Amino acid sequence: MGQNVLITGAAGYIGGSVLAEFVSRTSGSIPTAKINAAVRSEDQVQSLSGLGVNVIQLDLSEEADVLETILRNDIDIVLLASDAKALTGSQSSVTTLFSEEGGWIYGEVRDTDSIFEKEKELGESHPVRQTNIVVVEEASRQGVASYNLAIPTVSDGRGSGECRKLSVSIPQYVRTSIKHKTVYRFDKDGVSSSATLVGGKSQCTNTNQSPPAAHISDLTALYALLVEKIIQQEPFPSGKNGYYFAMAHRAPWWDVMDGIAKSLHARGLVDEDRVQVWQSDKMAAEYLGFPELYVRAMGTSTGELVPVNANRLGWEPKWDKERFLESIDDEVQAVLELDTVKATVFDALKTPSA
Template sequence: MIRNILITGAGGYIGGSVATKFATQKDGPIKNTKIYAAVRSKDQTKSASIPGLAVLQLDCGDYEAVKDVVLNNHIDMVIHTASSMVASYSQNLLEALGERRKQSGQETGVLTAFTDMGGWRYGQCKDSDAEIFTKEKGIGDVHPTDILIVEQSKALGVKSFILPAPYVYGRGTGDWRKLSVSIPQYIRTSMRLKQVYKFPEDAAPAATHISDLVSLYKLLATKILLGQTPPANENGYYFPFAHRIPWYKTMDLLAKAMHSRGLVNQPHVEIWPSYEKAADEYGFPRQFIRAMGASSGDIVAEKPFELGWKPQWDEKKYLENIDQEVQDFLELDSGKASIFDALTT
């Protein structure tokens, strides 16, 4: 029976929100588990305020440290939201869980989030596609982390579940970071330039409110705890995509909301002269800026809904909440968050 759950990246936006939800759960099997939250800094361990949450400092790049945490705390499930683009972090967690499985004789598992479906060349991508893993392997080195997760999980007897995070928005509930990455960075840059800009091309990427993403993690964990383990490993892809967000409409609403507060000079949006200029102003990598700002992708989520996932946010509610996104930014922004922070939390 799974009794102890480790959540990595708990000092970040997604991991912190998941940790808070799990530690404060009042019903269901999660309330009977011990929740461990892994953060990067000692200061974060001292400032934790969520009752029932065991916060510990952990460098996921240090295998011996990871193994000690997993074995000494009898961890049977890991929710990995930290530095998902760093394959060695996932590898260390999987190997430690493999050791834990030998020690306990019971199943262990990882729920992991990763970003960017870049390089996909097979048209529409459904999480229910039985060949999705084989197709990913055919891309080459574009998705090394999730390929490693699937192959190593099978080799170690660990069950893995992959949740590729879309654009996530809304006010988080973690102790440390409550803001997402992209929209706050657009607001921050617009304030500095006194003007809201949009990319030369419109896009409508998949998106999910933070509360809905957390609810999917809860749903998967609950089913696993109840012994109703959903398909895992090469069949363990679950796309947490609730709706799409139209970027041009988003930027138009941002401009109006910011202008009404005196944060920009006009309520109208200008177009960036180039993607390179946009990348430099936002502080995003030039090689990824077009994919980040003008890519929609024909990605279809089916399996979360088959599990019973019921997102509460849709496109209409998202657009109606843009003014609140600006207000949340003004209340919560530390001025330190960046795309690089998000990838290394």
């Protein structure tokens, strides 16, 4: 018997692309499921109405409405692909939580490590970390499985959904560069220091730990893989052990900014093809519209992340660092063609003073 799947944020970049991936499937377990898509507005309902799925207008902040929707539609699996932060299902976290800039103090981390216990030790100072903890604990109390996909801040590629087709990070750098006629970068390019013991003396070495990244097509493939295995009732790590780093490769920020500068300068949209350094984190936050508290983590995060769980499931990303860097001009062109949505999922993280 097919199961009922609810995708939240189905008009967004990731949620919409996941929905498109599911709708396009003609084999496997996903076509046997009834797909429900949660969106915020009536316009979004109309945009998705021709996909052959049950589109639901839903405010995820209204707990009673969410519960009623789940019960009325007999939902079995929930995919939290929205900026609100999982019944059996998966939620989207972010990989920056596991970087030094994101408050991670434990160094190298595999998604097979005891991450939940470490997040508990760090406390709930970060709103996404707080969500991770709440989801695992509440799912355990309710007797359902939960899975946590840590999504890279650098998610690239044109979305395949009906509404939002652009990610957040790179498009915002492109917009900001055009507005100020200059491409900026941070003074750090994702290089982390590590100490090794040589001849009885500690020596400090630098290792290239650029931010994790993944193409949108690889992300949707991972979501589909997880849901296929849930529907088929295959046993795989969940709850406290159910962390999955959706990391296909790394994205060296300075190379990315150089690519953006060359692309925009060739189009006459910035004054120089050289990249300048932000004068301060405050300047970066003001120009980009990102919360100052997290802007450095979002723009320089390193993180010694080692993805294991997703690969064990059989995830095989098609994109690597070289292919990503070669596509920067396409990323710029996508912003120029598709930039109709200026809202950012990071608005919810801004403090009143930001």
